[in-house]
Structure formats: structure tokens, C-alpha cells
Amino acid sequence: MSKLAQVEVTHAASAAEEISAYMSEQEKKSLLRFLTCGSVDDGKSTLIGRLLYDTKLIFEDQLAALTNDSRKHGTNGEDIDLALLVDGLEAEREQGITIDVAYRFFSTPKRKFIVADTPGHEQYTRNMATGASTADLAIVLVDARQGILRQTRRHSYIASLLGIRNIVLAVNKIDLVDYSQDVFDRIVADYQAFASNLGFNTMQAIPLSARFGDNVIGPSANLAWYKGPALLQHLENVPLDSADSARPLRFPVQFVNRPNLDFRGFAGTIASGTIAPGDEVVVAKSGKSSRVKRIVTWDGDLEVAHEGQAVTIVLEDEIEVSRGNMLVAPEARPEVADQFAAHLVWFAEHALIPGRSYILRTETDQVTATVTDLKYRVDINSFAEVAAKSLDLNEVGVCNISTQEPIAFDPYKSNRSTGSFILIDRLTNATVGAGMIDFALRRASNVHWQALDVDKASRAAQKDQKPAVLWFTGLSGSGKSTVANLVEKRLSSIGKHTYILDGDNVRHGLNRDLGFTEEDRVENIRRVGEVAKLMVDAGLIVLVSFISPFITERRMVRELLGDGEFLEVFVDTPFEECARRDPKGLYAKALRGDIKNFTGVDSPYEPPENPELHLKTVGRTAEELASEVERLLVEHGVIFNYDQSSWSI
């Protein structure tokens, strides 16, 4: 080998050594995930821009683009505007605000950081919550000239609610109040006055100027009176919660891996605790137990696996486990319940309405759920508990939730992974809320169903019919009651047992306490649905004649009943025709504005998407329509053993 070649080999070897030394150093670094929050214009994005800039993490081409952007959208005159580094959306740069959370990455010799820069506007609170849900620390910014604002309180509260235990109170723009210690002390006192009850473990207040860099990565001569750490020193040194290996095993099953008949493994990420071959584990929902046979990974089987690892578990026994279930420690099991109390943050324009059905999703499980009782709303300013009938966009409340099937969970405060859930709108699939479970409600386990000897089938057999609900929906005056009455008369004449639940009549008795707001309409339908269900249980053919304007509630009733028991009949009469007929004179009043929340006028009607029967009424007689309903009943086997000739009444 030539001398030159030898030199090159040595050089390459030392580069490799240097890099591997560097990498093992990188490996040892801890990771801190934090977010910046606070009110609009408190300088959140500027602060992150400053951190990235001063830790030399801005590349030359990014700086060139920034200089360009600053001239176009900047708010600092001739200076570069650091906020433009993080406000990545066009709309954000144009309006000079942050709309959605941006994630940024930087590292120092001590730590790696993932920063979530979150929006300050109240309307984007859900994006702030998104950033907070995975953070270990929150920097709450306050403009030194403004002091504590509504959003300062809201964001501090949400950070606390989501389980963040470390807070930095960054009193920004201190340069604009002449670096005044008095101003700083006053703001800190104001903050402590309300934040002392929020359960933070560490709270560090730091005066700084993001724009000029005072106290951001190092101490500032302008703030000589301040003896605490600069922001970056604090972020590098704040103690982190390390995984508590004493926490009990929680292994939510994501999916069952079955490549062939000889292998059946449960894939998932360990939410807490550790697991090793030979350990006894219990299936949370069934209580069945087995032992861990193998912990399988691509890199070979493991002797032990810890919190945070994504693995595949093979058990000794063939027991039933599917997605949504959990493998858990036998001596410390999670709750399994279908009713629980939870804190809820609402994200949607459309208010949360108790009684309406949503999809509830945990890390791996999914069930239908309703909020059965909204106990109170939390006032963001005073943190007071306020009575409420619904939750609007960005509001926080405490409620009871009932799920169609039991789910396995822990209280959120003992496990963020197994104690959290989101709510999804059934029609739009939008994520409408996020919840943190407080505790299981025991009611579910104490109120058992009374097992009865005479059951639905025997009562139905006695009546020679199959019980069902005929659900007539449509605008007021569309002809629902007329058709329902005619059908009932005919059914009665052939010896069938029926009952009509009519909207107006029920509102005189059972539902006399309900008005016509959206919340009350939902409750109205829920009660009628439950009554109809009892009547079906009694063996009856129930004819329900209700405007029932919302798809969601009709679907809720459908789900209350067994397969084939709910027959939706859409009585389709155009609005103009209903208003022309106006049998009760209601349209005239509503159009004059004398009646509020009138369906079709100032309250929406959502037509069924797939009704069992779509009755277009215009140009047809009530008799023709009733005959169509009868055909439907025959097709669905509700009526049988009848004499054909008796049909032409």
C-alpha cells in the first residue's frame, strides 16, 4: 500500500471513530418536548425563531428566504422578523398570526428539543391543545406591557388539564418597559395568584426580550437584577419525569399479527410498565389470563420490554384478544366500565349536546358514546364551575359519559396514554372533542338488568306479529300523522297490536318540560326512542310520528333497537306545500317570527340518507301512501298470516 493510501485509510478510520463517539454522545441526550403558548402578539413565534437563530440552527438558504419574507410581511421595519421562520402557512405570514401548531427541532450539547409553537387566538385553542397533549413543559408568554390576559389563563389551565407539570412564565418584551423589575414582579405575583392551584411541579419566571435576545440563550446586562437562569439554561436543566418502571403493565393491543397458522402475536406499544417472557398477563376486558411466551421484534426476541417500546407479544395460550383490548398486570388491573366521569375540551363549531351519540376513540379502542350528564362548564377566567346545558367551541366541562360497550382505561392523572380519548362526529368524521377520564362510575355495575321469564319473543308470538318501530319523519304538516293513523287503523282491523306515539301528544305529557332548542329536541327524541324500545319489548308495532329533524338522533334510536326493528319512513313533502297546507297555522306564525326554532324556517331539517321507505306525498292520496307502508311491513316480515282480501279497506 502506498504511503498516501495509508494516510487516507487512517483519516477515514478516525472520521468514523469521531462520528461514532459523536453519535454515542447524541444517544445519551435526553429529549424535552415543550410548547410555547399565551395570547396573540406575546411573541411566541419570535421567541422560537430567536432560539433557533441563536443556537445556529438556521441554514443560510433559510436565512436568505427570511430576509426576503421580512421585507414582504415583516413587522419589524428593516430588521428581520424571526416569527416568519415558524409561521409557515401563507395565511399566517399574510396576517402576521399563528393559525396552527408548528413543530421545530433543535439540540444543544445537553439536550434535544421538540418545540410546538402554538396559536394564541382563542378560535385556534384546539391547535394549542394538540401541541400541549404531547409536551412535557409549557412556556407561557406574557407581554410585559399587557400583563396576564384571558388567553394566559386559558392556556395555563389547558396545559394543567392535559397533565403538563412544568411551566416557564416568560415575561417578554421587557425591553419595552425599560427592563423594569417592578413590572416583572407584579406580573409574576398576578400569575402565581391564579396558577398556584393548577398543580404545576416547577414554575420558573424569566424576564426576556425575544426580539433582542435578552435572557434567551444567555444572561443579559440589561437585566442584571435578575438572578435566575436564562431560558435555554432552564430548558437544558429542568428535571424530567423518567419512566416509572413501578407502574403496572398496560399494553393496548393495536392489531393481531397472523402471518400463518403457526404465529399469532399481539402488536402494540407498551403504555406503562415492563413485560418479560414468563410474566403472567390478564386480558383487561375478559379477565382471562395467560403467560408471555415471546416478545418478538425484527431485531430478535427480547428478554424484557419497557414503556414506549413497540413490540409483538406471543402468549402461551390461545385466548381471545383483539384490537382495543389490553394486556395488563394481574395484580393491578385497569377499570373496565361503560360509564365514567371525564373532563372534556370541545373543539367544534357545533356545540356538544348531551344525549347525542358520538364515536369515542382511545389509543386503540373505538365505541359509540353519549354524554349523559354535563355536570358543569369551567369558567376560564375564574376557574369557577358554571351550570351548562351544552359546551361551545373551546369550552371545557366535566361530564358523565356512557359507552355502548365497556372500555378498559385508567384515570388520566395516573396514565396519559390509557386515560385519554377523543370524540368524533359520526357524520363529518371531524374530531370534535378531547377527554381526560377522571374515574369510573359504579352505577353500571350495580344496576343489573332484571332477567325476566316472559321475554320479547314470547310476547310477540302471542300477538302473531314481529314487533317493530315505524318511524315517520318529515316537516310539520307533511302528513306524518295522517298516514300513521291510517296505517294503524288497517293494522288494527287485521288484528295487529299497535300504538302511536305522536309528537304533539307526547309533548303534552312525558316531554312537557322540554322546549324547542337543539338540546331539548335531542332529549325529546331520546325519551321517545326509549319508550318505543320498551313497547317493542312488549311485542307491539309502534308508529312514531315525530318531525325528528336530526340524522344523528334518528340513528341513535336505530341503534337502540335490534336489527330490522327500526323502519324509517321519510314523509317527503316540500316546504312550500307544508306551509301552504299549514293545518295548525304554525307556519304563518313562524314566518312572522312569532315562533322560534321552527323546523324548516329557522331550524334545519336533515332528510334521511337511506330510509327504509321514501314517501313522496305530492299528488298522492293518504290511502296510496298507507298501502306503501303496508308493503314495507310485509317485506320486513313485521306482519304475516293475514288474509289478503281484508287489505282493501
Added chain:
Amino acid sequence: MTKNLTHLQRLEAEAIHIFREVAATFSNPVMLYSIGKDSSVMLHLAMKAFYPAKPPFPFLHVDSTFKFREMITFRDSEAERLGFDLLVHSNQEGIEQGISPFVHGSNTHTHIMKTVALRQALDKYGFDAAFGGARRDEEKSRAKERIFSFRNAQHSWDPKNQRPEMWKIYNTRVAKGESIRVFPISNWTELDVWQYIMLEDIPIVPLYFAAERPVVERDGMLIMRDDERMKLLPGEVLQDRMVRFRTLGCYPLTGAVESDAATLPEIVSEMLVARTSERQGRMIDKDEAGSMEKKKREGYF
């Protein structure tokens, strides 16, 4: 926070969790395989996530017909080595019209041969979820994107109205025709990717390593002449220079950097002193301000 896991182990576990979540909740997912280093990492993670089974979805390569030849060779050898299900789609109308970045410019070429081609492929197979290897540290609008990023039936992204993404609970529900783009390595940085490739010994296209290659200086970038479709302009000289690529795409649109880094440790050490971001080598990002966001809204990955 787990004391036992390193930074990369945490990122790996997060990505595997995301891969499994998609396989468990979507009926027809696909992975977009672009052959670059991020795709190599994604492929490796997918193999890990479903071991001992194979990834339960196909890998789609949208071929603009202007990829580096070495990329295509590498793609086919990886499909052979790992036995995954490879689909290749090109926009046939674009080919018939002779769309080329040399004739029609980078914008038109990217739109027709990448964005439109991708939409065609997604529609053709009816995929309801598509994995991509985008990272949040790459570009400003990417930094804003969710890990599970919703697309309407027209494949477009509405950045002002993204679904909240709380904890590790992903809303994977879509109506017919809608889909979700999924980015399992959202939280990785370029350095993380290189460290992981090194640690796990993941094969990558040789173009990432420095070698003598025929390049031309054009519009301030070093463009490698990969085939005769690239004609030299007056005054341009083809020269062999020691170069490598930090990112790979269509060869006429991807700038090389001068470098001697011929091994992974050398690449990582070069990265550590780099003063430009990797997307600087991409022409499409520079055409206009907010250009990546605009392309994403149109359905680009």
C-alpha cells in the same frame, strides 16, 4: 418519558406505532415509495412494524420518467431483496404529450408527472391511506402538518382546518373518496435519518455517496446529466466533478453538492457542518414563496 430508550429508539417506536395504526384501521393503504433515503428508512420501519409478517400493503412508485437511472435499479433490487409488492405508475397522457422539465419547466413537469400522476394512481387503486416520508424539519409548511393529514375527495389539503391530533390517538375515519396521508417520520430530523441509516445499516441509493459524476452548472445548481435527454445549452460545459446528492428526485431538478463524503460517517460529519438545508437542492421549492404549501394543497406529497 422513558429512561431506557434512546432518542432514535423513541422515534423508531413512534413510527412503528403509526404504521400499525394504519394497517389496523384502513381498508386499502399504500406506501409512497420514492426511493430516496427517507423512503429507505420508511421501508425498513415498515418491515420492522409487521415482522414476522410482510407489510400488509403495496408500495407505490410514481415514476416521472426523469428519475436517476441508479434509482430505478435500486428500487427493483430492493423489491427483489425484501419481497414487497411494488406498483409503478406514470402519467401516460403526460408521456404522450412529451412533458419534460427541459421543455415545460419544473412547475409544469412536477404538476403533471408527479402531482397529477399521484392523484391518478390513488384514484385508480382507491387507496384510503397513503404513507409518505415527509419530515417536519424539511420545510415551513411541512412543520405545520399533522401526522395523519386529511385529504378531501379531490386530494387537497386544507391547512387552516386540520383535525386536532391529541396524544397518540389518531382519527383515521374517512368517508368514501376521502383519504389520509400518513407521515410516520414527521418528528425525525435529517440528522436522525442519517444516524438511523448508519446504526441499522440500511441500504441507500449510491448517489448519496460522493463520486466523480458528469455535471453541468445551470441556474446556480450542479445538474448531473443522467441521459441524452438533457441537451447542453450554449456556453455550458460538461465536467466530471466529485459530487453527491443530499436529496433525490428528478435528475434535471435535483442539484448535486460538491463533496468528498464517500462513507456514511463522512456524510454525517459533513451534515454537522452544513450551512444549507437539504431542500435547497430542490428547484420546486424556490419557484415562488409558499410554493410547497401550494403544491400540497393541490395534492402533492
